Amino acid sequence: MNERKEPHPTDLVLEVQHVNGGYRKGGLLGRGGYKQILFDVDFQVRHGQIVGLVGESGSGKSTLAKLILGLLSPESGKIVHHTPRPQIIFQDPYSSLNPAYDVEWILEEPLRVYGKYDRAERKQRVRDILARVELDERFLSCRPDELSGGQRQRVSIAAALIRRPRFLIADEPVSALDVTVQAQVLRLMRTLREELDLSYLFISHDLNVVYQICDRVLVLKGGVIVEQGDVETVFRNPQHAYTKRLLAAAE
Amino acid sequence: MLEIQDLHVKFHSRDHEAVGGVSLRIDDGEILGLVGESGSGKSVTAMSIAGLLPRKQCALRGAILLDGQDLLLADRSILRRMQGNRIGVVFQEPMSSMNPLLRVGVQVGEALRIHQPELRPEARRALVLQAMADVELPNPEECYRKYPHELSGGQQQRAMIAAAIVSRPSLLLLDEPTTALDVTIQAQILELLKKLNAEMGMSMLFISHNLNVVRKLCARVAVMQKGLLVETGSTDDVFHRPQHPYTQRLIASIPTRHGREVS
Ligand SMILES: Nc1ncnc2c1ncn2[C@@H]1O[C@H](COP(=O)(O)OP(=O)(O)OP(=O)(O)O)[C@@H](O)[C@H]1O
Ligand SMILES: Nc1ncnc2c1ncn2[C@@H]1O[C@H](COP(=O)(O)OP(=O)(O)OP(=O)(O)O)[C@@H](O)[C@H]1O
Ligand SMILES: [Mg+2]
Ligand SMILES: [Mg+2]
Numbered sequence: 180m181n182e183r184k185e186p187h188p189t190d191l192v193l194e195v196q197h198v199n200g201g202y203r204k205g206g207l208l209g210r211g212g213y214k215q216i217l218f219d220v221d222f223q224v225r226h227g228q229i230v231g232l233v234g235e236s237g238s239g240k241s242t243l244a245k246l247i248l249g250l251l252s253p254e255s256g257k258i259v260h261h262t263p264r265p266q267i268i269f270q271d272p273y274s275s276l277n278p279a280y281d282v283e284w285i286l287e288e289p290l291r292v293y294g295k296y297d298r299a300e301r302k303q304r305v306r307d308i309l310a311r312v313e314l315d316e317r318f319l320s321c322r323p324d325e326l327s328g329g330q331r332q333r334v335s336i337a338a339a340l341i342r343r344p345r346f347l348i349a350d351e352p353v354s355a356l357d358v359t360v361q362a363q364v365l366r367l368m369r370t371l372r373e374e375l376d377l378s379y380l381f382i383s384h385d386l387n388v389v390y391q392i393c394d395r396v397l398v399l400k401g402g403v404i405v406e407q408g409d410v411e412t413v414f415r416n417p418q419h420a421y422t423k424r425l426l427a428a429a430e
Numbered sequence: 431m432l433e434i435q436d437l438h439v440k441f442h443s444r445d446h447e448a449v450g451g452v453s454l455r456i457d458d459g460e461i462l463g464l465v466g467e468s469g470s471g472k473s474v475t476a477m478s479i480a481g482l483l484p485r486k487q488c489a490l491r492g493a494i495l496l497d498g499q500d501l502l503l504a505d506r507s508i509l510r511r512m513q514g515n516r517i518g519v520v521f522q523e524p525m526s527s528m529n530p531l532l533r534v535g536v537q538v539g540e541a542l543r544i545h546q547p548e549l550r551p552e553a554r555r556a557l558v559l560q561a562m563a564d565v566e567l568p569n570p571e572e573c574y575r576k577y578p579h580e581l582s583g584g585q586q587q588r589a590m591i592a593a594a595i596v597s598r599p600s601l602l603l604l605d606e607p608t609t610a611l612d613v614t615i616q617a618q619i620l621e622l623l624k625k626l627n628a629e630m631g632m633s634m635l636f637i638s639h640n641l642n643v644v645r646k647l648c649a650r651v652a653v654m655q656k657g658l659l660v661e662t663g664s665t666d667d668v669f670h671r672p673q674h675p676y677t678q679r680l681i682a683s684i685p686t687r688h689g690r691e692v693s
Contacts, residue, residue: 202580235612236584237568270583270610273523317445325443328522328606329468329639351583354609355522357468357639358683384584384612428613 191261192346192378193224193247198256200246215254216242217402224346227372229379231389231410233425234399240382241270243399244348247380262378266344268352270382272335276323282309282334283319289342308337311367313360328355336364343375350382365392386429390414398422431633432456432479432601437492439474439483448474450657451492456601459631461623463644463665465680466654472637473522475654476603478502479635480519481509496601515545518594522605522637524586528578534589535574538562541597561592566618583610591619595626602626602634608643620647641684645669653677 201215216239224230232240245251247258248267269275276285286305290296296304306316312333323331332355339347349368353361369392371377383389389396389410396413398406398421406419417423432455439449449471456462464472477483479494481501494501496516501509518541521527528537539558542549549557555574562570565588578586587610594602604623608616620643626632638644644651644665651668653661653676660674672678 233612236588236610236615237582241582271523271525273526321443325441327469327473331523333468351610355468355606355639357466357680358641359679360468361639362683384610386613425613428617 190226191223191259192226192228193261193265193380194257194259195220195222195243195247196257196259197221198243198246198253198258200242200251200253200256202242202251213254215402217246220256220399220402220404222397222404222407224378224380227376227378228395229368229372229381229393231393231396232380232382232399233384233386233389233396235425236384238399239402240399241350244350244380244382247348260346262345264342264344265346265348266339266342267348268336268339268350270350270354272328272331272355273323276331276335276338278323281320281322282326285323285334286338286341289338304341308341311340312337313363329357329360332356333360333364340371345376346378346380348380348382351384352381353388354383354385361388368392386414386426398425431458431460431497432635433493433495434475434479435493435495437475437478437490437494439471439478439488439490441488443487447657448488449478452654452657452659454652454659454662456633456635459627459633460650461627461634461636461648463648463651464635464637464654465639465641465644465651466660467656467676468639470654471657472654473605476519476605476635476637479601480517480603482519511545515541515597516600518597518599518602520587520590520594520602520604520607522609524583524590524610525578527590528586530578532577533574534576534578534581535559535562537578538574538589538593538596540593541599545597557596558592561596562589564595564622565589565592566615566622567592584612584615587611588615588619598626598630598632600632602632603637604634605637606639607636608638608640616643623647641669641680653680 198217198220200217201213204212234240244267246253283305287301290301290304314333336352353364356364381393393410396410397404400421406422417426434452434454437449437452438447440447452475466472478490490502535558538561539554542554542557559570562573567573567585567588591607608619636648648665651665652659655676661668661677669681672681
């Protein structure tokens with residue numbers, strides 16, 4: 180492990196400490212058995228960092244996101260948040276956006292819940308965020324199923340960002356976007372990091388995207404973090420055989 | 431194989447046509463790539479071919495000929511027979527087409543149940559398990575018994591590909607089929623598609639925003655923007671000598687490991 184000094188406590192956004200987690204099958208008491216997915220996962224996210232999480236399909240990336248959000252409880256270990264209200268952009272916008280409402284309602288709702296903004300302010304914020312994810316205002320009156328896949332994905336990004344979180348988990352946030360929009364959304368995420376003082380856990384199977392946007396990277400394989408470090412270092416000089424294979428395959 | 435003539439699709443709730451006059455051809459045994467801007471009408475075009483647009487919410491014009499028969503004129507019962515039998519579809523978002531209450535194996539076998547009812551259950555099960563293994567799902571027996579939400583995003587996507595190929599359709603419509611897959615599995619899926627194409631002559635429409643993947647798989651590519659086809663040609667030409675400004679922009683913004691200057 181690194182020999183760095185203990186970080187100043189306020190420098191941390193998230194601490195995941197030796198977490199084991201997985202799924203219990205059937206029954207309230209989980210009598211149907213337990214399948215462990217994550218093994219001794221341990222890392223930290225610091226203030227202003229964009230931490231990438233890469234790894235093969237089924238390795239446990241989304242499961243880790245669920246654990247951090249408290250949608251799933253760890254079997255052991257500890258998850259410590261140093262920010263209020265972490266937000267998530269779910270991998271599957273189709274299931275995560277309420278199909279009964281139009282885009283305007285979906286984006287305005289969280290602002291209504293906070294009760295901080297009056298009506299005009301809310302409308303303005305909704306329009307601002309929409310413009311920033313490159314969506315035209317005419318989509319405000321559409322329901323999610325009337326949008327294209329990439330449009331839906333941008334609405335779910337907007338819905339997470341409009342809450343102005345300090346920590347955001349983005350689970351494959353740009354996977355459905357064509358390269359031009361993808362570049363714009365990545366730019367937006369970087370800009371917001373400065374503007375809103377935002378830190379991210381950025382889950383992606385696209386190594387090029389991770390390289391472009393992340394400061395650090397965690398490599399997950401079979402539920403184990405096999406390598407973590409600074410993006411430049413890991414990409415230039417991967418240590419673990421799996422990371423090497425991953426990088427070679429992406430060439 | 432498939433010929434689309436001047437296809438127009440207009441949703442009643444919108445001012446503009448989602449597809450504004452598209453003509454396309456997919457030859458026997460060809461894999462045609464379809465790329466383009468988000469919202470440009472790629473999925474709507476594919477859904478029109480599959481006969482899966484909500485007919486009450488939109489108006490369609492033009493012709494979609496599958497081996498000479500116009501799918502837009504065909505009535506529901508004929509369409510349903512063709513879809514699944516002749517046409518397999520992989521949707522952009524897996525969960526939009528999966529039934530959350532049915533086990534994955536049952537859903538993968540759906541096309542067989544409908545189109546080859548004479549198959550005995552054990553034979554069907556064997557074909558389903560084979561298809562699930564073909565798409566690199568780990569532990570097919572276990573996946574068979576799971577419900578869709580118990581699969582990871584990439585596993586759902588692979589289950590859907592299995593469901594589309596299990597009955598060996600002659601035309602496969604693939605809408606962003608590898609978005610959730612990491613490079614290694616993606617490469618294996620591409621190999622599988624190439625194999626189905628080479629060995630069975632399966633024709634494919636391959637929609638993707640991943641231009642590197644399109645380049646690996648497709649000999650010909652069509653580019654859409656704002657409901658229109660702006661460019662069609664051999665993959666080589668389109669990638670090396672893009673004509674239309676949108677295509678040029680698209681090619682220029684392929685992300686690489688070299689540019690780290692996003693902000
Ligand atoms: N609700 C669930 N119940 C049981 N098993 C599950 C459940 N959700 C996921 N799994 C299993 O846990 C493992 C990890 O899934 P997870 O969704 O975390 O993978 P992932 O790394 O996000 O993959 P992908 O890149 O495909 O999205 C997979 O094998 C999956 O089948
Ligand atoms: N059911 C619907 N009702 C109204 N408009 C729709 C409907 N489905 C799609 N649209 C609109 O039609 C246009 C084309 O959508 P389509 O899904 O074909 O785009 P796409 O090219 O597949 O984009 P993406 O790359 O984002 O998936 C979009 O502007 C979309 O908002
Ligand atoms: Mg996932
Ligand atoms: Mg689409």
